[in-house]
Amino acid sequence: MLKELLRPPPHRGPLIAAGAVVLAVGLGTAELRLTGDTLAPIWHLLAVAAAAGITLALGLQAPNEGGSPPAYQSVLLVTGLLLLYPALLRLADVLGADLTDGFPAGELTWVSLLELGAALYAGLFRRSAICVLLAAIAGGVALLSGWEWIFETGTFTASRWLLLAIALTLVLVALALRAPWPRHSELLIDGGGLAILAIGVQAIVSFFIQSLSLFDAPSGPLLPGFWELVLLAAGCGLVAYGALERSPGPAWLGVANLAVFVVAAGTFSDETLYWWPLLLILLGAGALAAGLRPRQPLPPEPDAYRAGDAPLASTSVDDEVVVRVRDDSPPER
Numbered sequence: 001m002l003k004e005l006l007r008p009p010p011h012r013g014p015l016i017a018a019g020a021v022v023l024a025v026g027l028g029t030a031e032l033r034l035t036g037d038t039l040a041p042i043w044h045l046l047a048v049a050a051a052a053g054i055t056l057a058l059g060l061q062a063p064n065e066g067g068s069p070p071a072y073q074s075v076l077l078v079t080g081l082l083l084l085y086p087a088l089l090r091l092a093d094v095l096g097a098d099l100t101d102g103f104p105a106g107e108l109t110w111v112s113l114l115e116l117g118a119a120l121y122a123g124l125f126r127r128s129a130i131c132v133l134l135a136a137i138a139g140g141v142a143l144l145s146g147w148e149w150i151f152e153t154g155t156f157t158a159s160r161w162l163l164l165a166i167a168l169t170l171v172l173v174a175l176a177l178r179a180p181w182p183r184h185s186e187l188l189i190d191g192g193g194l195a196i197l198a199i200g201v202q203a204i205v206s207f208f209i210q211s212l213s214l215f216d217a218p219s220g221p222l223l224p225g226f227w228e229l230v231l232l233a234a235g236c237g238l239v240a241y242g243a244l245e246r247s248p249g250p251a252w253l254g255v256a257n258l259a260v261f262v263v264a265a266g267t268f269s270d271e272t273l274y275w276w277p278l279l280l281i282l283l284g285a286g287a288l289a290a291g292l293r294p295r296q297p298l299p300p301e302p303d304a305y306r307a308g309d310a311p312l313a314s315t316s317v318d319d320e321v322v323v324r325v326r327d328d329s330p331p332e333r
Helices: 010-033 041-061 071-094 105-125 129-151 157-176 182-211 225-245 248-266 276-292
Strands: none
Touching (some): 071 105, 071 129, 129 157, 157 182
16 A cells, blocks of 8 residues: 555656655755754654655656656656765764764765665666766765775875776776666766866865965965876866767766866966966867868869760669670570
8 A cells, every 4th residue: 555655646746756856955954954952863864764765765666668767757766865865864873973073984984885775776776877876976975985984094185096996987887888778878977077076176175275274375286287187188078978979968077177177277387388278279279270271172073974985883773784695506496
């Protein structure tokens, strides 16, 4: 009975999905307002977990259309997964996580792993590409927080290499899934672009926070030259992929990566054209010149054959060829 109740009828699916989104927004607002001792953590957990469970159950029970999830089902699955993550964070709080200095890396690791499992199950069971992307994001967060939990590096240097490894892995998996699951492949490319974008965004945010300090003002470039190259290569590659596949998601992520590259390479650098500005200006101008160079005139067409003079090889397959054969054998008696 409960299973049938949580199976949304397709004709009411958009209404149910809209209600789930509004409910999630309301719960998010309440979570931010009712902080401190206003409400015990257990009540936060019960409210968000119930909403996440019901929304995910509705999304998982909704029938696919033509082997892929309809729009309202994707909305239900994404909303349920987005509600599940704060519910798991509340669970860690109820279980005694120490929140005096931010969220602990250990708790963030197992929370992200549980989110990864739920998103991957929804993505494979209901063939939802957006859920696979959420699984990739949760896996990346789990890897970064797990690394910090184990090694306690305290810097973002190792995380940059981990993000680069995540991006390369997602690209390789996307290439393998391109033929059987093209939509999943496209969104995994988006996941790789997000991983590289996080490198540049972290550098900009860190620079902005340090610039507010009166005693620790930032100096020097935002990123080393290698990571600037990574941002540039990722941005150009994503734009090219989006243009070739006619996919707006990778194209916009490519534009974002290129914008972050411009900020990273142009902030707190020497007032000179060396090296990125000069190199990119020359490359861009060279590509434009190569594309707009004068075209060589085509060779003149051969003179038309006169009637009956055309060789046999030049005749089209539709032309009827008549071959006369003389029979020199003696007549039959």
